[in-house]
Amino acid sequence: MRVFIELSFDGCAYHGWQKQPNGITVQEELESALSLFTGTKMSVMGCGRTDAGVHASYFVAHAVWPEEAPRSKQFKDWEEAVWKLNGMLPQAIALQKITEVGEKAHARFDATERGYVYHMHTSKDPFLVNRSARIMRSVDFSRMQEAAPLLIRKADFAAFCKSGADQKTTICDVRQSRLVSLEDGSRWIFEVSADRFLRNMVRAMVGTLLEIGQGRLEPEDLLMVLESKDRSRAGASAPADGLYLNRVVYPDFAPWHLDWSHTAKEI
Numbered sequence: 001m002r003v004f005i006e007l008s009f010d011g012c013a014y015h016g017w018q019k020q021p022n023g024i025t026v027q028e029e030l031e032s033a034l035s036l037f038t039g040t041k042m043s044v045m046g047c048g049r050t051d052a053g054v055h056a057s058y059f060v061a062h063a064v065w066p067e068e069a070p071r072s073k074q075f076k077d078w079e080e081a082v083w084k085l086n087g088m089l090p091q092a093i094a095l096q097k098i099t100e101v102g103e104k105a106h107a108r109f110d111a112t113e114r115g116y117v118y119h120m121h122t123s124k125d126p127f128l129v130n131r132s133a134r135i136m137r138s139v140d141f142s143r144m145q146e147a148a149p150l151l152i153r154k155a156d157f158a159a160f161c162k163s164g165a166d167q168k169t170t171i172c173d174v175r176q177s178r179l180v181s182l183e184d185g186s187r188w189i190f191e192v193s194a195d196r197f198l199r200n201m202v203r204a205m206v207g208t209l210l211e212i213g214q215g216r217l218e219p220e221d222l223l224m225v226l227e228s229k230d231r232s233r234a235g236a237s238a239p240a241d242g243l244y245l246n247r248v249v250y251p252d253f254a255p256w257h258l259d260w261s262h263t264a265k266e267i
Contacts, residue, residue: 001065003078004099004107005030005044006256010092011055011240012130018049026050026093030061033088037081040066047107047248048114051200053130053240057117058255060248062107097256105253113175115193115247116202118238123186132187133206133242139213141188144179147212147219148190151177151205151226158229160208162200162237170229172196179209193247200237207235 007030015023019031027046034042044061067073075081078098085095119132128134151174158170176193190206208225211217217225217235225233248255 001067002101002103002105003063003065004101004105004253005061005063006096006099007056007059007061008094008096009056009059011050011053013090013092015052016050016054017046017056017059023052026056026059027061029090029093033085034063037085037088038066042066045107047111048197048245049199050245051203051240051243054243054245055131056245058246058248058257060107060111060250062101062105099253101253107248110250110253111248112251113193113195113247113249114197114245115176115191115249116197117244117246118190118192118202118206119187119242119244120189120206121187130241133239135210137214139210140215141179141181141185141213143215143219144190144209144213147209147222148177148179150219150222151192155226156229157198157201157226159225159231159234160201160204161198161231162204163231167198170198172198172201177205202243203237203240204231204234206238206242209235210238211235 009026013024014026017026019025019027027044030044031042034044042063044063047060050056075084082095082098089095120135121128121132122135124134154171154173156170157172161167161170173195174192175195176191178191180189180191182189190209192202192205208217208222212219212222
């Protein structure tokens with residue numbers, strides 16, 4: 001039987017989602033816990049990749065649950081399985097729900113939309129370390145707010161793709177792009193959603209918006225950067241610690257929380 005596994009994780013301690021030869025990853029930790037829990041080797045496929053240090057308040061993986069494994073039925077329902085697995089997983093990874101799905105359901109290829117939120121703050125705050133990116137320089141966020149909606153379009157986003165990334169296409173349909181003030185203006189979030197994202201795309205977007213906020217580019221220059229398809233024309237990638245995957249949409253699958261409105265809440 002195939003299942004969708006909904007989870008959240010703090011990316012600080014991990015080299016991203018996908019298994020790597022030189023660092024611990026979220027996928028590795030999840031597969032290890034599932035294999036121990038069921039008594040047989042299990043593998044999972046994630047809805048996408050996240051870079052080292054990037055968080056996910058919402059993430060989906062699929063797996064084939066081994067019904068005949070030695071310990072695969074030692075729980076009364078999926079809620080109890082989630083509770084037991086959470087006791088086995090590190091504190092930085094939390095399972096939210098396990099749901100039986102169709103045999104061909106795919107966490108990556110069936111997703112029709114993904115969303116990210118990037119947290120920034122301007123005042124030193126020890127409780128936001130590794131949770132939000134501190135903006136050290138003077139930035140005019142109103143200029144960034146003016147520029148952000150210009151990214152809403154179906155276009156070639158090669159200028160915001162990590163150099164050397166293996167991408168079959170760099171065409172993306174960006175459906176939301178906005179900068180929102182939290183509290184008294186000392187904290188901000190950049191919200192963006194699209195049908196797909198390229199490697200390092202959101203961090204490159206934020207880095208370019210910060211160039212605009214610092215007066216190095218004009219808001220309308222964002223379109224010239226986009227049209228150039230040249231990564232060197234965009235800003236440097238923003239730090240990973242402010243970035244959260246917070247939205248993965250499927251045609252016939254409701255998220256465990258049933259409401260996307262909470263996903264950009266304050267951290």
